[in-house]
Amino acid sequence: MVIPPQRTNYVSATNKIDLRTLTALYHMPLKQAADNLNLSMTMMKRVCRYHNIKGWPYRQLHALQRSMDRLDFIIKSKDQTKAPSSVLLSKREALQKKFEEVIDRVNNGNVAGRLGK
DSSP: OOOOOOOOOHHHHHHHOOHHHHHTTTTSOHHHHHHHTTOOHHHHHHHHHHTTOOSOOHHHHHHHHHHHHHHHHHHHHSOTTSOOOHHHHHHHHHHHHHHHHHHHHHHTTOOOSOSOO
16 A cells, blocks of 8 residues: 655645745646645645745746747748848847746736636
8 A cells, every 4th residue: 555645734835835946846837836845736825825926827937938939949940041030039038038027926926816726
C-alpha cells in the first residue's frame, strides 16, 4: 500500500512559501504548481491570496510566450541575408515588455479575477 505524502497546513504553507517560489511556478497551470509544492488546490489559492496574488497568471503568460515564440520563428526564418524587419523586432520587444508587466502586476496584487477553476 502506497501512502501519499501528507499535505501541508495553512500556517506552515504560508510561512514556507514565499513570493519568489510562487513566481518561479507561473509557467505552470495552478494545479500542477500546487502538486509541485505538495499543496491542495484550496491551500494553493489561500497561499496566493496571502501573497496578494488574485489571479494565477499561467494562461496570460503562456499566450504571450507563444506569440513571442511565433515571432522568433518568423524572424529566424526570414532570408538570412537580410536583417529582420524593425517592425517584427519592435513587436517582439513589445510582447516581452507586456510579459514582464504581467508578472509585475501579479506580484503587486493588481490582477483581478478568480484563482484557478
